[in-house]
Amino acid sequence: xxxxxxxxxxLTRAAEGDSEAFGVLYDRYVARIYNYIYYRTGNQHDAEDxxxxxxxxxxxxxxxxxxxxxxxxxxxxxxxxxxxxxxHRDNSRRQEVALDDTYRTGSDxxxxxxxxxxxxxxDTLLSIIHHLPEDRQQLLILxxxxxxxxxxxxxxxxxxxxxxxxxxxxxxxSLRDEIKKVTMVIY
Amino acid sequence: MKIxxxxxxxxxxxxxxxxILEKRLSSILKPVDPHPKFIRNLRYKIVGKHQQKxxxxxxxxxxxGLLVAxxxxxxxxxxxxxxxxxxxxxxxxxxLQLNKQIKESPKVPPQSAA
Numbered sequence: 001x002x003x004x005x006x007x008x009x010x011l012t013r014a015a016e017g018d019s020e021a022f023g024v025l026y027d028r029y030v031a032r033i034y035n036y037i038y039y040r041t042g043n044q045h046d047a048e049d050x051x052x053x054x055x056x057x058x059x060x061x062x063x064x065x066x067x068x069x070x071x072x073x074x075x076x077x078x079x080x081x082x083x084x085x086x087x088h089r090d091n092s093r094r095q096e097v098a099l100d101d102t103y104r105t106g107s108d109x110x111x112x113x114x115x116x117x118x119x120x121x122x123d124t125l126l127s128i129i130h131h132l133p134e135d136r137q138q139l140l141i142l143x144x145x146x147x148x149x150x151x152x153x154x155x156x157x158x159x160x161x162x163x164x165x166x167x168x169x170x171x172x173x174s175l176r177d178e179i180k181k182v183t184m185v186i187y
Numbered sequence: 188m189k190i191x192x193x194x195x196x197x198x199x200x201x202x203x204x205x206x207i208l209e210k211r212l213s214s215i216l217k218p219v220d221p222h223p224k225f226i227r228n229l230r231y232k233i234v235g236k237h238q239q240k241x242x243x244x245x246x247x248x249x250x251x252g253l254l255v256a257x258x259x260x261x262x263x264x265x266x267x268x269x270x271x272x273x274x275x276x277x278x279x280x281x282x283l284q285l286n287k288q289i290k291e292s293p294k295v296p297p298q299s300a301a
Binding site: 019020022023026027030031034035038039044047048051052055056059122125126140141144145146147172173175176179 | 204205208209211212213215216217218219220221222225226229230232233234
């Protein structure tokens with residue numbers, strides 16, 4: 001059954017032109033890639049557009065994919081990373097920070113003032129995250145959105161587990177410092 | 188009474204700060220669900236146009252079905268061809284036999300009119 005194929009077998013078949021095998025890989029990774037792009041771009045429309053481009057490109061170049069100990073997901077993230085970088089370059093003049101309100105909902109019974117305050121706080125933190133270097137943004141998304149372990153993140157980002165742990169610590173420290181700076185400016 | 192050394196106290200504050208920050212990050216960076224219609228349409232765009240779907244059956248089943256149907260048709264053609272060959276051979280043998288009988292039978296002179 002095609003659905004039960006492991007990534008490597010699905011890849012081999014997809015490279016031979018089996019579109020159903022590619023469909024299996026698509027089903028497995030589309031939500032993850034979408035999430036990554038969504039948090040990097042900050043809006044649903046561009047996330048959909050870029051996700052579409054990632055998979056179109058992957059489908060076109062699947063025969064060129066060579067397993068060098070790098071998982072297929074890492075290859076997809078690499079394509080997504082490059083497309084997002086191009087997108088940021090093209091939109092460098094545009095201010096794009098706040099996320100869509102699509103997924104922003106206050107819990108039942110929450111006062112509008114507290115929802116507003118929470119949203120402002122979230123926007124500030126997201127804005128700070130968007131100003132971090134790309135590798136740190138990627139790390140935070142893979143850790144908190146995808147819930148991947150340091151080892152898995154390391155495989156995707158091409159670094160050792162120790163390097164990821166260290167990068168994560170440095171990222172948290174710089175985030176904390178940035179938050180302090182912003183808070184001092186506001187108050 | 189426990190005395191906290193200033194540098195130790197600083198370390199505790201840092202760890203506490205980072206824990207709070209991690210909590211805030213996990214409350215903000217939550218997985219989002221892409222729109223199902225988008226997922227469906229993109230799948231069709233990428234995979235669907237290459238996929239041979241007949242009556243909603245997956246391509247593999249269609250391929251197997253076509254293979255079996257092809258096999259059955261080929262087998263039928265072979266059987267019919269075999270029967271036709273046998274009939275042709277038998278017919279040819281019959282003709283030869285008849286020809287032989289005609290040749291072997293004595294010739295009767297034509298009777299002249301009285």
